Amino acid sequence: MSDDHKPRDLYYHDYQYNYPHPSSTSSSLNQTAPSVPESSSSHDHLQVGFDPMQLSFTDYLHGSLDYNSLERAFGLSCSSPEIFSSIDVGQNNKIGSTGNLVDSVGSGDIPATPNSSVSSSSTEAADDDSGKSKKDEQPKGNKPAKKKVDKRQREPRFAFMTKSEVDHLEDGYRWRKYGQKAVKNSVYPRSYYRCTTQKCTVKKRVERSFQDPSVVITTYEGQHNHQSPATLRGNAARLLAPSMLTSSPPVGPSFPHQELLLQMPSIKDNNRQGDQRNSIYPQNLTTSTLQQLHHHQQLPDYGLLQDMKAMQSV
DNA sequence: CGTATTTGACCGGCGC
DNA sequence: GCGCCGGTCAAATACG
Numbered sequence: 001m002s003d004d005h006k007p008r009d010l011y012y013h014d015y016q017y018n019y020p021h022p023s024s025t026s027s028s029l030n031q032t033a034p035s036v037p038e039s040s041s042s043h044d045h046l047q048v049g050f051d052p053m054q055l056s057f058t059d060y061l062h063g064s065l066d067y068n069s070l071e072r073a074f075g076l077s078c079s080s081p082e083i084f085s086s087i088d089v090g091q092n093n094k095i096g097s098t099g100n101l102v103d104s105v106g107s108g109d110i111p112a113t114p115n116s117s118v119s120s121s122s123t124e125a126a127d128d129d130s131g132k133s134k135k136d137e138q139p140k141g142n143k144p145a146k147k148k149v150d151k152r153q154r155e156p157r158f159a160f161m162t163k164s165e166v167d168h169l170e171d172g173y174r175w176r177k178y179g180q181k182a183v184k185n186s187v188y189p190r191s192y193y194r195c196t197t198q199k200c201t202v203k204k205r206v207e208r209s210f211q212d213p214s215v216v217i218t219t220y221e222g223q224h225n226h227q228s229p230a231t232l233r234g235n236a237a238r239l240l241a242p243s244m245l246t247s248s249p250p251v252g253p254s255f256p257h258q259e260l261l262l263q264m265p266s267i268k269d270n271n272r273q274g275d276q277r278n279s280i281y282p283q284n285l286t287t288s289t290l291q292q293l294h295h296h297q298q299l300p301d302y303g304l305l306q307d308m309k310a311m312q313s314v
Numbered sequence: 315c316g317t318a319t320t321t322g323a324c325c326g327g328c329g330c
Numbered sequence: 331g332c333g334c335c336g337g338t339c340a341a342a343t344a345c346g
Binding site: 178179181183184190192194203205 | 334335336338
């Protein structure tokens with residue numbers, strides 16, 4: 001009962017934002033890329049000079065509108081086997097391989113900079129196979145009329161590894177926690193969130209790496225079909241400090257600035273087999289890139305471009 | 315009082 | 331066929 005001493009709270013390290021000023025921790029992403037072992041060797045190791053000032057974590061979320069396109073845009077087709085193999089959700093697993101996942105990053109990719117946060121991410125082709133689709137809306141208690149219609153209708157996933165003190169990162173959207181489960185290879189539980197927007201079916205999982213507690217793995221599943229509450233209140237600003245604009249969660253002062261090491265996982269299967277073609281370090285994710293995506297995919301506006309433009313103007 | 319979170323149970327896929 | 335495990339539900343509880 002109560003509330004304060006639940007063991008689980010331990011997992012939620014105090015929500016403290018020790019993050020320095022964004023500007024102070026900008027750019028270091030490049031440093032992570034190189035740490036990737038042999039990997040790149042000769043392939044296109046896209047090193048991402050991800051500039052937080054141009055694109056924020058939130059943007060990635062928006063970018064998730066179309067993982068495939070992003071993938072394409074980034075030229076992901078190559079990569080570092082190591083990171084990918086572990087992060088790759090390809091098989092019927094889930095990014096849950098926390099241990100490995102983090103290991104890759106935590107071991108050498110992540111600068112031990114306490115203040116700076118680094119994250120990596122990966123997407124999963126819509127062709128997910130876990131097939132855990134069980135029931136989407138039918139009550140489980142009763143006899144569901146339809147059983148497995150949408151058998152494998154899994155949404156694409158997009159995972160982020162973020163070095164952060166807070167488990168639940170503010171991304172501008174409102175989430176409702178609907179479950180928490182202990183993960184097999186981790187002492188930390190995995191939390192399940194769902195976008196609170198009515199028709200939005202986006203879900204996200206948040207778990208902390210047990211090997212490196214400072215790393216939080218956030219996996220987004222699905223695409224928002226609406227603008228983020230934060231966006232509605234202000235674009236540019238939101239990108240820099242989403243939480244400040246979100247009136248909802250009483251979170252800290254600002255979103256811990258992080259640099260992302262984006263990893264687009266392979267579309268899983270296909271021909272990869274532990275080879276070498278998966279992962280990546282995205283190139284600079286610039287406005288143009290997004291615009292391209294936007295254009296190619298004819299994505300709804302969702303304010304993404306506006307955001308980007310706003311950012312540029314800033 | 316309304317909303318969000320917690321938490322145990324349940325479901326279904328997968329590997330053995 | 332059985333057990334394990336991830337994912338989700340929903341009642342109970344906490345909180346503002």
